[in-house]
Amino acid sequence: MSAQPPSTGTPAGPDRGRLLLAVLLGGGFLALVLLLAWGVSQSDRPDRESLPSPLIGRPAPEFSLPVLHDASYSVGTAELQGQPYLLNVWGSWCPGCQVEHPVLARYAETKAIRVVGYNWKDEPEDALRWLEQFGNPYWVVVADYEGGTAIEWGIYGAPETFLVDAEGIVRWKHVGPLSDDIIDTVVAPMVEGMRTGG
Amino acid sequence: MNACRIPALLALLLAAVLATALWPAPATAQAVRNVQPLEFHDRAEEQRFHALTLELRCVMCQNQSLADSDAPIAHDLRREVFNLMREGRSDAEIKAFLVDRYGEFVLYRPQFGGSTLVLWLGPAFVLLAGAIVVIVVVRRRAAGNRAALDPVDDGQEW
Numbered sequence: 001m002s003a004q005p006p007s008t009g010t011p012a013g014p015d016r017g018r019l020l021l022a023v024l025l026g027g028g029f030l031a032l033v034l035l036l037a038w039g040v041s042q043s044d045r046p047d048r049e050s051l052p053s054p055l056i057g058r059p060a061p062e063f064s065l066p067v068l069h070d071a072s073y074s075v076g077t078a079e080l081q082g083q084p085y086l087l088n089v090w091g092s093w094c095p096g097c098q099v100e101h102p103v104l105a106r107y108a109e110t111k112a113i114r115v116v117g118y119n120w121k122d123e124p125e126d127a128l129r130w131l132e133q134f135g136n137p138y139w140v141v142v143a144d145y146e147g148g149t150a151i152e153w154g155i156y157g158a159p160e161t162f163l164v165d166a167e168g169i170v171r172w173k174h175v176g177p178l179s180d181d182i183i184d185t186v187v188a189p190m191v192e193g194m195r196t197g198g
Numbered sequence: 199m200n201a202c203r204i205p206a207l208l209a210l211l212l213a214a215v216l217a218t219a220l221w222p223a224p225a226t227a228q229a230v231r232n233v234q235p236l237e238f239h240d241r242a243e244e245q246r247f248h249a250l251t252l253e254l255r256c257v258m259c260q261n262q263s264l265a266d267s268d269a270p271i272a273h274d275l276r277r278e279v280f281n282l283m284r285e286g287r288s289d290a291e292i293k294a295f296l297v298d299r300y301g302e303f304v305l306y307r308p309q310f311g312g313s314t315l316v317l318w319l320g321p322a323f324v325l326l327a328g329a330i331v332v333i334v335v336v337r338r339r340a341a342g343n344r345a346a347l348d349p350v351d352d353g354q355e356w
Contacts, residue, residue: 021334028327051257054301121270147274154299156257156271 050175053154053162057171060087060164061152065142068119068127075116075142081168084194085114086187088138088178089150089160091122092130097159100177101134107183108137113191117141120150120158163187165194236280243283250289251276253306254296263306 042048055061064076088104090097108115117138119127124143131141144150153162156175163172172190174182238244248265256267257275264272264279275296282292296304308314 017334021331024327025331049260051301051303054298147271148278151274151278151299154301156300 047174047176051154051156053170053173055154055162055170056173057169060162060168060170061149063149063152065144065149068117068124068141068143071124071143075140077168080114080116080164082166083114084163084165084191085116085139086191087116087118087153087162087164089118089120089153089155089158089162091120091158092126093122094158096177098134100159100179101137103178103180103183105135105137106180107178107187108139112188112195114139118150118155119143120155121145121147163190236277246289247280247283250283250292251279254279254293255304255306257300257304260303264304 060077062077064074064078067073067075104115115138117136117140119141121144124145127141127143131138159177161174161178162170165171171194172186174186178187236247238247251265252263254264254275256262256264256269256272258269258271259267262272264275279292279296282295287295293305302308302314308317310318
């Protein structure tokens with residue numbers, strides 16, 4: 001007499017179990033491959049290291065900063081309210097700001113929106129010399145010498161650009177130099193929408 | 199002719215070297231400014247500050263903590279953390295302050311829930327799946343061995 005192996009009694013049981021295991025393992029592996037492939041496909045975005053701003057959709061942080069060209073005047077959220085503006089963070093020490101400068105200048109010339117310069121952690125003389133050398137595309141430039149207000153805005157590098165609507169709500173933020181492509185495909189349509197949509 | 203061309207070639211080479219040296223300039227940059235060191239009241243305050251900044255990520259250099267980073271924005275943020283501590287804010291309030299402005303990315307230990315659920319539970323889930331696979335395999339082998347050994351054992355003295 002010989003003992004029956006338990007598996008021969010119910011041949012479908014272990015087979016189905018093995019199939020289920022294979023499907024689960026295969027499915028898990030496939031999911032991992034897809035996740036990694038997605039990660040790789042995202043890695044060629046030029047702004048892959050930029051942090052999403054929690055300010056989007058929220059009111060712009062209240063601020064009032066001295067004007068670079070005349071520190072006896074201050075400009076801030078109160079003065080800018082009522083119409084949309086593009087807030088561009090720059091410094092004379094920042095190479096990326098030079099890269100985007102012609103792009104910004106071209107867009108500012110269209111007068112589609114007020115382009116406000118945010119001179120961040122910069123010596124006023126250096127900033128003024130920089131504007132003289134490369135041209136001043138800004139409607140007004142405010143100076144944040146200490147960088148205190150920048151923390152309220154979540155600014156961590158330059159250049160950074162914020163789009164704020166007429167109600168003072170931050171609509172969009174970009175970290176890194178602006179390009180013609182970004183202006184044409186993102187900024188200009190949003191600004192146009194703000195003008196027509198009220 | 200040649201003598202005239204060599205300096206030009208050299209200049210071109212020099213320009214190329216300079217261009218490659220300057221080319222990978224980071225897209226985003228940081229102002230350089232020295233900041234005087236923070237002065238703590240006592241050892242406990244310093245320890246609390248250090249523990250807190252170790253759990254906060256430098257937003258500029260993304261893989262360093264706020265405590266380790268030498269980026270100017272890290273200087274500014276350390277000072278901000280310091281000032282908030284002096285105002286009597288709790289660690290949780292200080293973290294919330296930074297998350298409100300810079301996003302949850304600043305936390306080295308992100309909050310549990312929502313979009314971080316996979317991050318928190320993923321490893322446990324993978325471990326559990328592995329344990330299930332091991333248990334199934336071990337049980338099956340044990341069953342198989344028993345089935346194979348039983349007839350052989352039959353008639354043996356031990």
